[in-house]
Amino acid sequence: MVEWEDMTPEERDRFIYLTLSKDALEAIVLIMKKKHGPDVSTEKIMKFAFKVARNRMIPKHLKGK
Numbered sequence: 593m594v595e596w597e598d599m600t601p602e603e604r605d606r607f608i609y610l611t612l613s614k615d616a617l618e619a620i621v622l623i624m625k626k627k628h629g630p631d632v633s634t635e636k637i638m639k640f641a642f643k644v645a646r647n648r649m650i651p652k653h654l655k656g657k
Contacts, residue, residue, distance in 0.1 A: 593650075596642055604642055611645035620644060 599607065612620075624637045647655075 608641045
């Protein structure tokens with residue numbers, strides 16, 4: 593499974609923006625701001641978005657293993 597450290601920043605951004613919709617990205621920003629306050633770092637938001645995008649790419653039958 594691909595991890596955050598395995599990709600360059602450009603690859604991560606491309607992966608996130610291709611995998612997640614605009615609405616999903618907006619929801620992630622709102623969730624992170626509510627959880628960590630209005631001055632949450634961009635890196636924290638991008639790491640969370642990366643986890644969400646990665647989880648969407650894993651088929652359901654492999655998630656339980």
